[in-house]
């Protein structure tokens with residue numbers, strides 16, 4: 001098992017894991033079972049996204065790099081169309097209701 005990303009929190013971990021799965025790389029989040037209720041997230045160094053196949057490490061790292069670059073590019077906050085919550089730009093899904101309906105950048109002006 002190789003850690004390919006150290007997320008700041010579980011939401012980030014899940015986002016990265018989704019990206020990896022989408023790229024055909026099976027992965028798992030480590031440390032998530034140490035987390036208590038929401039609001040009691042474990043320290044950063046406990047969380048990790050890891051993959052089983054060492055041969056896919058470089059591909060996984062490039063997926064992570066792409067994800068990070070993309071996240072920086074669209075960092076402005078957005079408003080959830082479902083519940084109206086103001087969601088941080090780093091997130092692709094509403095942290096309030098879980099709706100993954102971030103408006104496309106073209107409609108965010």
Ligand SMILES: [Zn+2]
Pocket residue numbers: 080081082083084085094095096097098099
């Ligand atoms: Zn919402």
